[in-house]
Structure formats: structure tokens, C-alpha cells
Amino acid sequence: MEQTLTLSTLLYSIGKLFGTIGFISLTFLIFSGDTARFWNKYIGLDKIIKFQRKFSYFVAFFVIFHPIFFILSSGSAKKFLIPNFTYTTLAAGIMALYIFVGVLIASALYKRISYTVWQYIHILTYVLFFFALYHGYSGGTADEYNPIYTIAFLLIIIGILYRTMYKLKAKKTSKFYIKSLTQKTHDTFTLTVKGSKDFIAGQFCFLRLNKNKLYARHPFTISSAPGEDLSFTIKLAGRFTQIAKDLKDGDEIFIDGPFGNFIPKPEKDLVFIAGGVGITPFMSILKDHVNKNIDQNITLIYGSRTENDIIFKKEFDTINTPWFKKLYLLSLVESDAVLSPNCEKGFINKDVLERYVKNTKGSLYYICGPEIMKDNAKKLLKANGVPSAQVYVEDFFW
Numbered sequence: 001m002e003q004t005l006t007l008s009t010l011l012y013s014i015g016k017l018f019g020t021i022g023f024i025s026l027t028f029l030i031f032s033g034d035t036a037r038f039w040n041k042y043i044g045l046d047k048i049i050k051f052q053r054k055f056s057y058f059v060a061f062f063v064i065f066h067p068i069f070f071i072l073s074s075g076s077a078k079k080f081l082i083p084n085f086t087y088t089t090l091a092a093g094i095m096a097l098y099i100f101v102g103v104l105i106a107s108a109l110y111k112r113i114s115y116t117v118w119q120y121i122h123i124l125t126y127v128l129f130f131f132a133l134y135h136g137y138s139g140g141t142a143d144e145y146n147p148i149y150t151i152a153f154l155l156i157i158i159g160i161l162y163r164t165m166y167k168l169k170a171k172k173t174s175k176f177y178i179k180s181l182t183q184k185t186h187d188t189f190t191l192t193v194k195g196s197k198d199f200i201a202g203q204f205c206f207l208r209l210n211k212n213k214l215y216a217r218h219p220f221t222i223s224s225a226p227g228e229d230l231s232f233t234i235k236l237a238g239r240f241t242q243i244a245k246d247l248k249d250g251d252e253i254f255i256d257g258p259f260g261n262f263i264p265k266p267e268k269d270l271v272f273i274a275g276g277v278g279i280t281p282f283m284s285i286l287k288d289h290v291n292k293n294i295d296q297n298i299t300l301i302y303g304s305r306t307e308n309d310i311i312f313k314k315e316f317d318t319i320n321t322p323w324f325k326k327l328y329l330l331s332l333v334e335s336d337a338v339l340s341p342n343c344e345k346g347f348i349n350k351d352v353l354e355r356y357v358k359n360t361k362g363s364l365y366y367i368c369g370p371e372i373m374k375d376n377a378k379k380l381l382k383a384n385g386v387p388s389a390q391v392y393v394e395d396f397f398w
């Protein structure tokens, strides 16, 4: 009897602890999402989004196990799963749990939900927060004052204000019209809009069409240089990119950004390692360096399948400055094929690095391309003694 009581108390205490951790982490998840655009310049919005996706599993773990421990402790599921509004504290907690599960499911189906519906769902996260706040404040703390709830309340209010102000401002600055679409290779094209934004070469924006049931925002790196009309060079991947390819001059497009901090440092020699459409940030950076006459050594090592797959070959071949060197690595060519200047068969390896990068350990490396290429390049640099602090990687697939 005594043992059952002890186990029950223990399970109850764990349940309470899970509830507190769940509430604190939920607050942090909502706050970091609402203010993500503010932290962009310090951390990079892409990194925040990736962190949030992983962190939401952590939050879900604590939120979902919070009532499970109470059920195990009391032996009754009904009390903790069916809201009884006579006991508002507990009912609010149960309602918060159900909304949380609903929002989780909606997030997983994000791409299939209309943007407007998604916005309403987002509002539900605040409803969920306030239910959880009430539940925790009136149920969890008894009569002691607990600053956690005041801090959480203030953070969410700051988050809501920041998000609302950002949205109002973005409404005025996000609408653009297509200026041109140019085929670059058999599966890539460049979309240019009329007008520009203030951005730093290497950054990306979110594009949204809001038509053909395509409501999700899709990230694309700006491939034009600062001061030019905004261009995005896009590889056909799925529904969004297929429909974007058929846009016509004058069509409407919404552009949110710029974001990200895949921005080269102004010191040291730079080595750009690109694969496929991962060339886009480097195109923008190179054009910017040419336009501003920046005298910083840049070596571009660019992997493609064949010569016809090299995006921007013409543009790179016309950069004739002593600070720029390039190598096109081709993976799908016959060994006896006659290749154009600056082309070699193969993948990036130690030999390529030694031949093309003079100051291997002293250079800064920027990598953007398919997963396999990124992993190989990172391993190669590590094996050649390049400190990881000198290696920057941009992910195109979240």
C-alpha cells in the first residue's frame, strides 16, 4: 500500500515537472518563432527555423507526457482527457493539450493548407498558450507567486507585437511583379522581378505565389547583386518550382526577406565550393565583388554533371580579374571526352584542393550544394587541417 502511494506521488511529481518544462519550452518556441526575423541578423533565419523544427519535438515530448504521468499516477484517464468545465484549471489544461496536438498536425501538413487557414492556426497557438498559462498559473503554483508565468506572459506579448508590426510593414514591401524569366540550363531558370530590396549578397528570400493552391513560402537565394533587380535562379524540384516556371511578365509574386547570414567575411582568401543550383549565393557574391571592385582572392570550385549543367558558365567566364580563379568539376563525362578550359572530370578531392587552393589552412571556405557533396567537402577540409571555424555551409533542403 505504502509502495503504491510512493510510486503514485513520484509519477505525479514527474508529471508536474514535465508540465513546467513543457510550458517554459512552449513559451520559448512561440517567442522564438514570433521574433525569428529580428534574430536573423545574429543567427540566420534558416538556422532558427531548423532549430524550431527540432525543438518542437522536445516540447511535444514534455507536453504530451505531462498528462500521461498524471493518468499513470491516478489510474484514471477520463479526468485528464475529458474537460470538465466545473474545474476550469484542469479543463484549460486539457483544451491546451488538444489545441497543441492540432497545431502539430497542421504544421506537418503546412504545405497543403491555404495560407489564410495557416494564419488562423497560428492564432490558435496564442489561444493554446493562454489556456496553458491559466492552467499552470492557477493549478501549478498553489498560492506562491511564480515569476515564470509573468515572464512567459510578457515574452508572448512582445512576440505578438513584434510579429504584428513586421507583418504590417511587410505588406507594403513584399508585393513584386515579374519582369522576366530566362532559361539557364535544361532544368533551371532565372526569375527576375521589377525592383529590388536592400540585401547583402549571399542572402535568401521567401517567395510566395498565393495561387494554384500554392500558399507555402519557399526559400530561394538571391542570384543578382545588390543594387540590381531581384533575381532568383531556380531548379525544377516539385509543384512550386514548376508553377513558378510558367509565371508571365507582370504576374504578382510576394517576396519576404532578405534573410540568412551566408555572407563572406571581408578578410582572407575565399574558396567557394558549389554543387548544382547551390551556385546561386556565389553568383550574387561574385557579381557584387566585380561591381564594387573588391580585391579579395576567390577560388570557385563548382561541381555539375556535364558542361551543359553549369549554371552561369557564361557569366563566370567573362570575369577576367586576377583575384578570381575557377574550376568546373564534371561528374558525368566520359574519361576521354574533350573538355573546355577550366573543366575537369571528377569530384572535389585532395588533389583538386592542393592544385587550386594556395593557402589551404588560411582560407575561408563556403559550401553550398547537394548533401553528399557538402559532407565530402567538409570531411576533406577537416582531413586537410582546415579548422571548422573557417568552414561555412548553407543548406538548401530543410
Ligand SMILES: Cc1cc2nc3c(=O)[nH]c(=O)nc-3n(C[C@H](O)[C@H](O)[C@H](O)COP(=O)(O)OP(=O)(O)OC[C@H]3O[C@@H](n4cnc5c(N)ncnc54)[C@H](O)[C@@H]3O)c2cc1C
Pocket (backbone or CB within 6 Å): 046, 204, 216, 217, 218, 219, 220, 221, 222, 232, 233, 234, 235, 236, 237, 238, 239, 240, 241, 242, 260, 277, 280, 281, 395, 396, 397, 398
Ligand atoms: C536557404 C535556402 C535557399 C535556397 N535557395 C535556392 C535557390 O537559390 N535555388 C533553388 O532552386 N532552390 C533553392 N532552395 C531550395 C528550394 O527552396 C526548394 O527546392 C523548393 O522550395 C522546392 O519546392 P517545390 O514545391 O518545387 O518542390 P517540393 O517537391 O515541394 O520540394 C522539394 C524539396 O525542397 C524542399 N522544400 C520544399 N518546400 C520547402 C519550403 N517551403 N521550405 C524549405 N524547403 C522546402 C524540401 O526539402 C523538399 O524535399 C533553397 C532552400 C533554402 C532552404
